Amino acid sequence: MPLLVVGSLALDTVETPFGKVEEAVGGSAVYFSIAASFFTDVRVVGVVGRDFPFKYIDKLSDRGIDTKGIKIKDGKTFRWKGSYDYDLNQAKTIETHLNVFSGFNPEMPEEYLDSEYVFLGNIHPELQLQVLSQMKSAKFIACDTMNYWIEKEKGKLINVFKKVNMVVINESEVRQLSGESNIIIAAKKIASYGPSAVIIKRGEYGAMLFTNNRIFLIPGYPLETVFDPTGAGDSFAGGFMGYLSNCMSFNEEVLRQAVVVGSVVASFDVEDFSINRLLELDYSRINERLKQFKNLVEFKEIK
Amino acid sequence: MPLLVVGSLALDTVETPFGKVEEAVGGSAVYFSIAASFFTDVRVVGVVGRDFPFKYIDKLSDRGIDTKGIKIKDGKTFRWKGSYDYDLNQAKTIETHLNVFSGFNPEMPEEYLDSEYVFLGNIHPELQLQVLSQMKSAKFIACDTMNYWIEKEKGKLINVFKKVNMVVINESEVRQLSGESNIIIAAKKIASYGPSAVIIKRGEYGAMLFTNNRIFLIPGYPLETVFDPTGAGDSFAGGFMGYLSNCMSFNEEVLRQAVVVGSVVASFDVEDFSINRLLELDYSRINERLKQFKNLVEFKEIK
Numbered sequence: 173m174p175l176l177v178v179g180s181l182a183l184d185t186v187e188t189p190f191g192k193v194e195e196a197v198g199g200s201a202v203y204f205s206i207a208a209s210f211f212t213d214v215r216v217v218g219v220v221g222r223d224f225p226f227k228y229i230d231k232l233s234d235r236g237i238d239t240k241g242i243k244i245k246d247g248k249t250f251r252w253k254g255s256y257d258y259d260l261n262q263a264k265t266i267e268t269h270l271n272v273f274s275g276f277n278p279e280m281p282e283e284y285l286d287s288e289y290v291f292l293g294n295i296h297p298e299l300q301l302q303v304l305s306q307m308k309s310a311k312f313i314a315c316d317t318m319n320y321w322i323e324k325e326k327g328k329l330i331n332v333f334k335k336v337n338m339v340v341i342n343e344s345e346v347r348q349l350s351g352e353s354n355i356i357i358a359a360k361k362i363a364s365y366g367p368s369a370v371i372i373k374r375g376e377y378g379a380m381l382f383t384n385n386r387i388f389l390i391p392g393y394p395l396e397t398v399f400d401p402t403g404a405g406d407s408f409a410g411g412f413m414g415y416l417s418n419c420m421s422f423n424e425e426v427l428r429q430a431v432v433v434g435s436v437v438a439s440f441d442v443e444d445f446s447i448n449r450l451l452e453l454d455y456s457r458i459n460e461r462l463k464q465f466k467n468l469v470e471f472k473e474i475k
Numbered sequence: 476m477p478l479l480v481v482g483s484l485a486l487d488t489v490e491t492p493f494g495k496v497e498e499a500v501g502g503s504a505v506y507f508s509i510a511a512s513f514f515t516d517v518r519v520v521g522v523v524g525r526d527f528p529f530k531y532i533d534k535l536s537d538r539g540i541d542t543k544g545i546k547i548k549d550g551k552t553f554r555w556k557g558s559y560d561y562d563l564n565q566a567k568t569i570e571t572h573l574n575v576f577s578g579f580n581p582e583m584p585e586e587y588l589d590s591e592y593v594f595l596g597n598i599h600p601e602l603q604l605q606v607l608s609q610m611k612s613a614k615f616i617a618c619d620t621m622n623y624w625i626e627k628e629k630g631k632l633i634n635v636f637k638k639v640n641m642v643v644i645n646e647s648e649v650r651q652l653s654g655e656s657n658i659i660i661a662a663k664k665i666a667s668y669g670p671s672a673v674i675i676k677r678g679e680y681g682a683m684l685f686t687n688n689r690i691f692l693i694p695g696y697p698l699e700t701v702f703d704p705t706g707a708g709d710s711f712a713g714g715f716m717g718y719l720s721n722c723m724s725f726n727e728e729v730l731r732q733a734v735v736v737g738s739v740v741a742s743f744d745v746e747d748f749s750i751n752r753l754l755e756l757d758y759s760r761i762n763e764r765l766k767q768f769k770n771l772v773e774f775k776e777i778k
Binding site: 189258353354355356357374377378380387388389390391394395396397398415425428429431432433462466468469470471472473474 | 561660677728772774
């Protein structure tokens, strides 16, 4: 089943203790679509300025990603500048320039309207609602967000949550939004708005899936080299949704597997700056790490 | 197989966002021995002052814990005062009064010398070495430590590590000791000193077992109510070592199960102040949570 993503395409300047990149290709829709493309057909809706390095859109197309929904507008591409400390779990935003993204109006190409799996990347909740109103055929919709929208547009964001099947959110955001320090209580509060599944991303500590009062927990795949966590959340979501849409199902068993897949795909992303590692990846490497992951967490029943 | 623990018996004054206790019974040997007593026979070596509430020593004895090795000395019992913020992962020490513990000289009762499983709680590395030199029959020795000894007695501590089978250490301590921010590299460095297993405790995020270049990772058991993390590390170690000594084996399979057992036992400890929750616990509740834990982390293989 084709999977639709609406999100940003960006030029990121990122500094970590292990190096720096300037104006490297990034953005939620870019990370998401590459991560998902290992599993399913992906359609992208977003906007770039005339300064975007178009060969990267070709790279997406070459992977079979449908880029018809990427608009090119006069002006500059969205830019983000951030840094990470040794504690790679938290990004520090230094600068954000919305540029062409400030006037972003997510119009769906006609042929995208039948998308059954939809991911609403981290954009203004107003725009997320606008996309939602167009997706009449959607069977499973997930959304992401960020601290900025929780602070500025909490009401609208909760309206989005009421209309989606799943919310993907990180640990500090779920605490901020719910006003609860305990993450189970916080997850329950998000679930009470409507989504039948809530995923809490915990960086190197893995992820929690909360469904119908059931909890699934995994640790993060352990890595000796973490260069740049940028895009890890979107790579997680891409792997997750890609796997789900390929399975054409979203029962507990498939959701759990999808969390593992998302986590493993994200573990590759952080091994290099920008989308470098994802672009050189192939499915056999993902599959190998999925097997390693199983071995990492496996134990015999205790009688 | 009887399991020997050498550690502290203390009176703790603890404040968390959820309440406060004053001069409550605690200490590594106390938490450890109760946690281990669900699985095996335990022998305790430690020291208390005349002000220790002796009915608690009776409570240990009533559980079948051998308390012959607890010396009663003229003077006051070791006292610790600490607090925790909403981030319950890190204790803040407000006061430490060693009192009778400052002159602690761990002499083994004759009948303890045949102990095959030994846990060296967080005491001066010099004392840990002194215990080690007496335990000629030991088959599996594990040790704990803390930031204070890493800072003040690193050389002696590494000497301890050279002589034990396993080191149990928390995430910030392993970083401090190794000078490495990445915990896999940090764990490898600890392993290079000699122990064949290293366990890194990650608080609510679970634990990592590192053996012979194999990694086992589990998330923490998710709890809606966490009142007081004091003793969680020692309860983990007690559950772990208790299970191990009962299995009379320490291959990879058993070590992995023991990590799960330790984690589950520790999850009870934090649900109340002091040793309250551990004292009211029975094996069927532990067993029930072990089954829940299995369900929490289980997923079908991904093809």
